[in-house]
Amino acid sequence: MNHNTPLSPRPLNELSGAQRRVLSARQLREHGITAALAAERCRPGGPWQQLLPGVYLLHSGPPTGEERLHAVLLYAGRVPAGAGPRGSVPAQSAPADRGGRRPNPYGDAMITGLAALTLHGFATAPPLPAIDRIDVLVPRTRRLRSTEHVHIVRAHALPRPLNVTDLPVAPVPRALADAVGQLTDAAAVRRLLTEAVRGGHCEAAAVVRELTQARLLSRSHVVDAVDTLIAEGRAMAENRLYEMVRLHALPDPLWNVDLRLPGGPPLGGLDAYWPEHAVALEIDARSPRTDDDALWSEYARKRETLERLGITVVHVTPKKLREALEQQAEVVRAALLAASEREPAAYVVVLPR
Template identity: 30%
Template sequence: MTENEESVVRRSTLMAAGHSNYSVALRCRPDGPWQQLLPGVLLLKSGPPTRRQRLKAAVLYAGQDAVITGIESLRSQGLYTFDTDEVHILVPASRRLSSREYVQVERTSRMPRPRLVKGLAVAPPHRATIDAARRIRDPSERRALLFAPIEAGLCTIEQLRAEIDAGAQRGTALLRELMNEILAPPLTSTVQQSWAKRVIKEAPLPPPEWDVPVHTAAGQAIGIADAWWDSVGLAWDFGNQRDRSIRRREEAFTNAGLHFVRTTVAELRSNVDAVVLALARAYLNAANRPRPPVQALT
């Protein structure tokens, strides 16, 4: 926990440490050194809170079983395209907790399995994206939000669709329509992947993982590998995302020190021997150098 986060505490913690209600109230006056950010949560400094302090305060207010979702969850996991003053928090349906100040509380019977990012529990990207998209009314902003985490490698279109299917159906018609409009045909072609699996059968390589989001050791998204050999850090791209993102994705992988093999659809269909040779060479090169410190979310 950073020094900034340590300055965000529950009032009850101060009481347990020997402070009285009077001493706390005195310090929280408009000209005092402390301030109340949320009911029962104080910032032991004057001046505007930082983003991290606001997030920490939201979690302290909502309790240990709370999970940050929406835009702030995506930002915490490396997607900085969007910003908001709101912190969207999920709590179990059995809880009785109201939204206060900048914290929007949502009770749910489908609490996600959280990821721990710098000490804060956040919803996985596919859940955070759908939770955020449900609250956006502008179609263009909603469309941009749905596509951004996919292009950034935080999640796949299949994960977004599964999240929509698993949640409440009310209000999902527009989300489904937008996804079909901007993301069809599906980012991962079943046909292309079947061709790729045929190639792998001919290659002297261990089987890879398919459609794998890859992140830096710090948790920053690098991209989604169509096929991924984790032991050596080798990514293979055979065109599962929009053409405009291919070069950007290749640069992201190579800048992270990873070997990256790009295969066109034409090569995948009609030049299997050349593809097998390229993969074998890349795998050998990747195996002969230290594996970069990246993590794959398989």
């Protein structure tokens, strides 16, 4: 037996959807179809067509958006679906694990950029048929070229892909960075970044971190969009904080205040303050664009000063407010209940911020 011998041929009807209509050369060999027969069927007027090098569409009509995505992933995957030692089970037909998940048939390749954002449900991303070139993320060591409607994006470290409509798709922050890297329209960049936060896809800090790593913050139109993004993220976090107090029946605090010692220096600003309980709350909205160590030192100094005066400080992050609102409410409630067990706090002046 040589490398051209079909391995455990299986009927094509065992596959489903686009996986049945888009196959790699290796998969075709597994189904008993030789390279010569595939070439014959792809001749002008034939029933098949070759979409990409080594990737075939098993009908003669225009490919759908789903078929294009499968073709791109088969082209870019480290190990084409079905590859493996002689006699092994092809990836597309491998049994599911205990969680019902099937192995990724596209190796380590994943859809990123605008196509990924479309799959994630972004209203501001174009529909798949309108995307001329599909971005696909692969390891930096891959020897693979962009071709036709495939744009290869390389990464030193790949993120963990998400399964979206049975396709491996880059997480939203990484997909955004790859999309923004290809865009020069400032309005389009701003719309995408704003929807990421406003639509609840991810936190502003995660997006800024990816844009920083991609070295995109040297572009003025990206910086302007990031300023809007951070403001949007801050506003969303504040709204969730208001919602936390209301939904979990916490006492109403004084919102957005500055504390000051009588006749002394300012103690800093707070997002919420319960004066009767001497409990302060601050949203930790640090951005990777700033010096995290310096900013955290400022947070730590403020907290140390307030706690020395008998004021309990609770820090919350936008992510925790989004993902664990009830848990954060219990943290605040515990701090309020513990007030009666503490020594009375020093008198401070509370001013609107």
